[in-house]
Amino acid sequence: MAQPGEQRRAIVSGASIAGLSTAFWLHRAGWHVTVLERAPQFRDGGQNVDVRGLAREVLQRMGLLDAVRAANTTETGTVVVNTDGTVRATLPSDGPEGATAELEVLRGDLAKIILDAVPEVELVYGDTVAEVRQHDDRVEVVTTAGRRLDAEFLVVAEGARSRTRDRVFPAATIHRRDLDITMAVGTIPRIDTDDQTWRWYNAVGGRSVHLRPDNHGTTRAILAYAPGEDLLGVDRREALARVRTRYADVGWQALRVLDAFEHADDLYFDQLTQIRVDQWHRGRVVLVGDAAWCVTLMGGGGASLALIGGYTLAAALTDDVNADPVSALATYERRMRPMADRVGRTPKALVRFAYPRTRAGLVARGIADRLVTGTILRTLVQRLHAGKEDDDAVTLPTMRSCP
Ligand SMILES: Cc1cc2nc3c(=O)[nH]c(=O)nc-3n(C[C@H](O)[C@H](O)[C@H](O)COP(=O)(O)OP(=O)(O)OC[C@H]3O[C@@H](n4cnc5c(N)ncnc54)[C@H](O)[C@@H]3O)c2cc1C
Known part of the structure; x- marks a missing residue:
């Protein structure tokens, strides 16, 4: 003391x-x-x-x-896209507590x-x-x-x-609590078709591709899948090869991301x-x-x-x-x-909704995206961004600022 x-x-x-x-x-x-x-x-x-x-x-x-x-x-909102890149559902930013935050x-x-x-x-x-x-x-x-x-x-x-x-x-x-979700995360070169939205693509087998703009002239990419596999401690080349095999038939921009990950200097793998x-x-x-x-x-x-x-x-x-x-x-x-x-705790249903495993699940997700953009998807995206927002009941303690 x-x-x-x-x-x-x-x-x-x-x-x-x-x-x-x-x-x-x-x-x-x-x-x-x-x-x-x-x-x-x-x-x-x-x-x-x-x-x-x-x-x-x-x-x-x-x-x-x-x-x-x-x-x-500089991200302006979130869209869910189809294989050809067309937008299936849109979640625009709507203020500081919206899906895309003011302080992102x-x-x-x-x-x-x-x-x-x-x-x-x-x-x-x-x-x-x-x-x-x-x-x-x-x-x-x-x-x-x-x-x-x-x-x-x-x-x-x-x-x-x-x-x-x-x-x-x-x-x-x-x-x-292992959520059984694996992520490969890295920064890749930006190309002309990248816009200012978080573009989210789902394929069967619980596989997804995410592309997000940044303020450094590059694009942030995530390949996330469930059920996952533990790649921690696996040699980078071997880990990337395993993800490549898993994503071979995913479509949309998966191959672009995989190719760019070969050269990404910040690539990392996480098992949530x-x-x-x-x-x-x-x-x-x-x-x-x-x-x-x-x-x-x-x-x-x-x-x-x-x-x-x-x-x-x-x-x-x-x-x-x-x-x-x-x-x-x-x-x-x-x-x-x-x-x-x-x-x-993250409910299992939320994981399944985020990472549909079967074609039926993907179709259900497609319908859900169209029908409930304002509810489930919004809740999910908000969670991925920030968690719950009902901070009203909690206040910060005061801080003594002098020794
Ligand atoms: C490089 C990196 C990238 C991330 N990317 C994302 C992301 O994209 N999205 C997201 O939501 N969250 C990300 N996170 C996690 C996010 O930062 C945390 O969830 C959150 O901010 C809480 O941060 P934290 O400081 O508790 O832990 P962390 O951010 O995980 O930081 C822990 C720090 O401790 C250091 N450390 C670990 N072990 C030791 C040790 N034995 N001795 C000394 N230092 C040690 C680590 O190097 C790191 O700097 C990332 C974290 C890191 C480190």
């Missing part, structure tokens, strides 16, 4: 949305923050995420709202905007937590590069596959897994973001929750200097858990 007049210290592991926003707020409250990031440099990349509801309020309090607005992906931004751009706002925070790339020793008054971290760090708290913001979480928290308290952890804190170690509550793309709103989580955690830690750490962390969890739980 810091003595009166001494600067309080925190270690944050993971430099994406949750870790950087926690670092931002702790730094603003006068803490010394060391951020450890496993990657050798800033991790750019990722597709459109959007910021809604309370997360927009957090960005406003950070003073970053205009910067995020200026980095808008690439994940990498959002992370970079927050990063640029915390130049004084100590950022260590290419290093990770190797050992955690908990003491009554502090937590000690030894890193793989041999650093020894002491702090009041270790904040674990390492995403859904967090190793530090798995090391510190009992395995029985970490619940993983929701995470729920019974308790987010253990001693002086605390989880935030996907490490604690990964909702996945199908749950929607992961970036917004990460922004709110970083703020809520920092607010609880700085609330009362004399509060014991366990009660500060319990306060964070009590405030934050209802927001993460609201996004909740």
